[in-house]
Amino acid sequence: MTTILNLNSKTLKDFFNEFTLENGFSSVLLTDSTGFPIIHSSDDINDAETTAAIVSKIQQAISQVKDLLDMNILEEVTMLDNNGKRLVIRSFVTNSSTMFMVFIIPNRTIPYKRTMKKILQTITTEWAI
């Protein structure tokens, strides 16, 4: 992990690809609050762009719910479909910017909390955006 500091974005994409494969995720995406996909493990850029745009919309919609329910800072959003497939969006702040890690996890039996923490730590502590 310590090598991440010196990696360019192409290698970070490799890291995302390996991370996705190792943990059995369908895809992993790093996006900003405007819906711009920064790094993604998907081979299809359209998929990454669509997901990033949806994440941005979800954040906009949730910010209204957040105010109404006095939820303060938003940390994590999970959506589950009929087949047990999960979309997990985790917000974090790095270099004063709010970013979102997005995981698409194919079924409910695959744990993600620990691995998500690990990738967030890697990005926030070792990668200067």
Added chain:
Amino acid sequence: MGLRGSLKDMSVADIIQVNCQDRKTASATLVSNGKEAVIFFKDGAVVHAFTDNLSGEEAIYKILSWDDGEFSLDVGAQTPDITIKRNWSGLLLEGAKRLDESSLDESPISIISDDELNEKSEKLKLILGQFANAIKCVEIAAVTGIDGYIKAGHYKTNVEETILGGISTAAFNFGKRALSLIKMDTFIFSSIKGESNSLFIMALSKNSILIVVSDNSTDVKMEQLEKLSQAITPFL
């Protein structure tokens, strides 16, 4: 980018709403039971539609009754004609009215009495109360209709029911749309975790939604929500 999907995941009304709200110029081609229809959008307005021997508003009202089939979206497609002047929300309202009328014509009327509704609501309240009392971090547990109407609720804190109902409907519809757009299956559950509170939304049936708000002193487990959902379902 072309978008494809199933009408089971995204209804014709949803397709119209999304394209109009996003102010799109596009065409949506729909295929259902061997029939084809095309709806044209221009700068967020429905301007033309046709299917079989119908065109304009009448075609839209026909297409709105399709609940099975496929659709594809061609962003940027220009309309060959303008046959519709009515705004999109007016089209959807008129379409819903006509669907209601036709379903009344086709099926015997089944009326639920006030007493029956009250009885169901009391049972739901009891179950929600038991759930909220058993799990200390739960502050709000309620069942709403997809129209945002609160069927029953148990509240440990002050809550504006209108806002709660609105939130559950908005979150449910948004979740449905979001998952459909990223090619996931039917939306059934969402959790939104804030710094101090969490919100859970669960689809109970086609018409009912469970909404739970908790503080973050402990986690509400998925298994607990599923058990609650099973207990509630017979009284919906």
